[in-house]
Amino acid sequence: MEQIGLIVPCYNEEESIDLFFQTTDQVFEQMNAHQNKYEPYYLFIDDGSSDQTLAKIKQLQVTHPKTVHYISFSRNFGKESAMAAGLQNVKGDYVAIMDVDLQDPPSLLPKMLKIITTEDYDCVGCVQTSRKQNPIRAFLSASFYRVINWISAVHIKPNVRDYRLMSRQYVDSVLKLTEYNRFTKGIFSWVGFKTKYLEYEGVPRAAGQTHWSMYQLLSYSFEGIVDFSDAPLKIATFVGLFSCLISIIGLIFVIVRALFFGGSVSGWPSMVSVILLIGGIQLFCLGLVGNYIGKIYLETKNRPKYIVKEKK
Secondary structure, three states, X not given: OEEEEEEEEEOOOOOOHHHHHHHHHHHHHHHOOOOOOEEEEEEEEEOOOOOOHHHHHHHHHHHOOOOEXXXXXXXXXXXXXXXXXXXXXXXXXXXXXXXXXXXXXXXXXXXXXXXXXXOOOOEEEEEEEEOOOOHHHHHHHHHHHHHHHHHOOOOOOOOEEEEEEEEHHHHHHHHOOOOOOOOHHHHHHHOOOOEEEEEEEOOOOOOOOOOOOHXXXXXXXXXXXXXXXXXXXXXXXXXXXXXXXXXXXXXHHHHHHHHHHOOOOOOHHHHHHHHHHHHHHHHHHHHHHHHHHHHHHHHHHOOOOOOEEEEO
16 A cells, blocks of 8 residues: 655644545545555644644544644744655655645645656646736736746746645655755755646635735745845846946046036035935845845754654
8 A cells, every 4th residue: 555645734724624634535535445555644734823723633633543643843933844844754655745725626636646656757746727816916926936937047837836746756855955944846846857737726715814925925935036046146246337337437427527617516416316326226235145145144053944842
């Protein structure tokens, strides 16, 4: 019997736990209808929830001690840390990452498994083809993928979900990337291997509300750009060089005008504007450099990505 590990990050998802388990377990029952071939290994990651999420998971573990397991963090470390913990601790010949809110349809698992086992793929990812969301959020999402695929050597398929089924070799390769600052979508693309993408129409959450604010999404996008491209540093260099050249040309103009036409104080507003512009560019470039230095600082601290409070 082959084991399929399911990594399920959870943060304040008490309303979705039971529904997710019932829905996914029905899929496995259908897969084993004619032959008892696949065994699920549920690994719920409680990311420091403040509601009854952990209590719900514990109830499931008591009633299904063989198939349901969990890890609970000491506080909220974020989904990236939750996925890292899952990949490091999950068991199974194949491993899937799934959202507990059922926006990642468990019904796709049989098709994903068939592709990996019969078509010589190492990973099957999922891409949403349509989803009702805020137009501004949709525009920013599309812009992010255009930018990162333009400036990065690693290509990330637009609208790809964290939902994917992976071979054990693929998971072991991902685990070799031990950086503290993690952008898992980029890591999945960076390791390579043959990957096929399934398209499906987006579905609403089964219960609860999203925990991703606009600020968090923008911050996460910037993290991905910085983690997988040094283009912002190069842009800052060119902007700084261009600003320097403009300043030299402006200085020569001022000197020539003073020598041949005499000085004048009437242009002080434009001069102040130029100074503010150059100062702003310098601060912008310093901010980019500082962001990279900050990431280096966090890496050199060698802190753990998460702290486990309890597990079973």
